[in-house]
Amino acid sequence: MIFKHAFNRDKWSDQETNSRLTALPLEIKQKALRYKKWQDRQACIISRELLQASLQEFYGNNDDYLARVQVDRFGKPFLNEEINFSISHTEELVVCAVAKDVIGVDVEKIREVEFIDFQQFFTTQEWNEIQCSEEPKHTFYRKWTIKEAVLKADGRGLSVPLNKVAISNHSANLDGKFFHVETRFLSEDHLCAVAYQS
Ligand SMILES: CC(C)(COP(=O)(O)OP(=O)(O)OC[C@H]1O[C@@H](n2cnc3c(N)ncnc32)[C@H](O)[C@@H]1OP(=O)(O)O)[C@@H](O)C(=O)NCCC(=O)NCCS
Numbered sequence: 001m002i003f004k005h006a007f008n009r010d011k012w013s014d015q016e017t018n019s020r021l022t023a024l025p026l027e028i029k030q031k032a033l034r035y036k037k038w039q040d041r042q043a044c045i046i047s048r049e050l051l052q053a054s055l056q057e058f059y060g061n062n063d064d065y066l067a068r069v070q071v072d073r074f075g076k077p078f079l080n081e082e083i084n085f086s087i088s089h090t091e092e093l094v095v096c097a098v099a100k101d102v103i104g105v106d107v108e109k110i111r112e113v114e115f116i117d118f119q120q121f122f123t124t125q126e127w128n129e130i131q132c133s134e135e136p137k138h139t140f141y142r143k144w145t146i147k148e149a150v151l152k153a154d155g156r157g158l159s160v161p162l163n164k165v166a167i168s169n170h171s172a173n174l175d176g177k178f179f180h181v182e183t184r185f186l187s188e189d190h191l192c193a194v195a196y197q198s
Contacts, residue, residue, distance in 0.1 A: 001097055001098070001099040001101075001103070001194075001196070002054045002057055002058055002097065002098045002099070003095070003096075003097045003098075003105075003194070004050045004053065004054055004095070004096050004097075005050070005093060005094065005095040005096070005107075005186050005192070006046050006049075006050060006093075006094050007092055007093055007094075007187075008039060008042050008043050008046055008089070008092055008093060008094055009092050011038045011042075012038075012042060017041070017042070017045070020045050020049070021033070021045065023049075024045065024048055024066060025064075025066050025067045028044070028045075028048050028066060031044060032044040032045050039091070039092075043089040043094050044089075046089075046094045047087045047089060047094050047096055048066055050087075050094060050095075050096035051065070051066065051069075051085060051087065051096050051098070052064075052065055052066050054085070054096055054097075054098040055079075055083070055085070055098060058083065058098050065079065068080070068081075072155065074155055074156050074157050074159060075157060076152070076155045076157065082100065083098060083099075083100065084098070084099055084100070084101060084102050084103045085097065085098045085099075085103065086103050086104045086105040086149075086152050086153065087105070088105045088106045088107045088148075088149075088152070088192070089107070090107050090108050090109050090190065091109045092109065092187075092190070093107055093109070093186060093187070093190045094107075095107045095186070095192055097194055099196060101196040101197055101198045102153050102155075102196060102197040103153055103194065103195070103196045103197075104148075104149040104150060104151065104152030104153030104154070104179075104194070104195045104196075105149055105152065105192060105193065105194050105195075106145045106146075106148035106149040106152060106192065106193050107145070107186065107190060107191070107192040107193075108141055108144065108145050108148075108190070108191055109189055109190055110137065110138070110141050110189040110190070110191055111189075112137075113137065113140065115130060115136065115140055118140070118144070120163065121144075121147070121161075121162040121163050122143065122162075122163060123163065123166050123167075125168075126143055126166075126167055129143075130143065138191070141191045142183050142191065142193070143167055144162075145183060145191055145192065145193035146165070146167055146172055146181045146183065146193045146195065147162045147165040147167070147172070148162070148193070149179075149181065149193040149194055149195035150165045150172045150174050150179050150181070150195040151165065151174070152195070153179055153195045153196060153197060154174055154175075154177070160174070167181070170182070172195060177197060178197070179195040179196060179197050180195070180196050180197075180198065181193060181194070181195045182194050
């Protein structure tokens, strides 16, 4: 697996934005320009740069992969090649993972949350683990990002209820399909989950 991340903390000058946009296929350029907030526009551009760099590294060539990316009916971008990838962005951070396996990534910035509002998204066992954890907030976010990563690997996204993803140790199950899952902190308050099906 190739995994890349980049921070998105500072606003670029117009000149820098334009020069980075120039390197992208028209469709992606148009998508980026539709975003009103600079953070979203830059995240869109950075995610494609990470994807292009990851695919070139994976294949060891300089092909233009971005021009070949398509989007399925659930909004999942894909390539018609034996390669899978997933993108996620949150406040200040963008991640991209490329692998032979079916893969999903999710990154979240850890904030204060009222856990009780989210109970419906967890199984009874998962909810107990959050409640009994020494660090409930981190346990909550670990489970949350894992569920989103699994739904993105699956490809149906949030059209599938989060509580259909059942997490146990280093794996998760969705509709009888098993996914390996890992989480890692990318900064003090950014947590990323990767789910893959080998
Ligand atoms: C995919 C989804 C889970 C993203 O969640 P999110 O936490 O808001 O956003 P993230 O930053 O983690 O991920 C966004 C990226 O996921 C990818 N993505 C979009 N739809 C996807 C899907 N169905 N499966 C996998 N990846 C998907 C895209 O690359 C997107 O980035 P881009 O817009 O720059 O291309 C969510 O938007 C979704 O489920 N979309 C599908 C549409 C849908 O069913 N909506 C019902 C809402 S109830």
